[in-house]
Amino acid sequence: MEKKERSESLKLEYEVLKDDFARAGEASSNIKKVLRQLGIDAQIIRRVAIATYEAEINIVIHSEGGKITLYIYPDCIQIIAKDAGPGIENIELAMKEGYSTASHKVRELGFGAGMGLPNMKKCSDEFYIDSKKGDSTTVTMVIYMN
Structure with a gap:
């Protein structure tokens, strides 16, 4: 997304904890x-x-x-999941539908089907991933209002 000077209408922020399946989905x-x-x-x-649920x-x-x-602007909604x-070791591979590195335990819970990133991209008008192995991942998604 181009960095434009705009006034934010609203900003929502949610903390997401590792392995917190009991609260998974609350933010979305x-x-x-x-x-x-x-x-x-x-x-x-x-x-x-x-998009936010998958993230x-x-x-x-x-x-x-x-x-x-989440930033809500008059013309779009921007979602940043960091x-x-x-x-992510291989972003191209991670973007393939059905590819997953989820553990057996996670799959038994009904998660980890390898559709997260592809679904995020499908729901977005703009989609970016910035990730380095051994460091953080930031997924930025923009959905236009019109």
């Missing part, structure tokens, strides 16, 4: 409620909810924890 659920209260179009809410689950499963930050590591 809360985001959905706020967007409904703001009168955002239902199709936009659906895309944002899917949240990926942080729970694959990272040391992180944060999801974790505390360990980074």
Whole structure:
């Protein structure tokens, strides 16, 4: 997303903890409620909810924890999911539908099907991943309002 000077309408931020399956999905659920209260179009809410849910689950499963930050502008919604590591070894491979590094335990819980990043990209008008093995991963998604 181009760095433009704009005034933020609203900023929402949620802490996501490693292996916290009991609370997984809370951030995306809360985001959905706020967007409904703001009168955002239902199709936009659906895309944002899917993108944030997938980002949240990926942080729970694959990272040391992180944060999801949502910026609501008049023309778009920007989602930034940043974790505390360990980074993605091969982004191209991680973007393939069905590819997963989730553990057997995580798969038994019904997660880790390898659709997280592909679903995030499908729901976004702009999609960027910045990751280094052994370091953090930041996924930035932009969904336009019109």
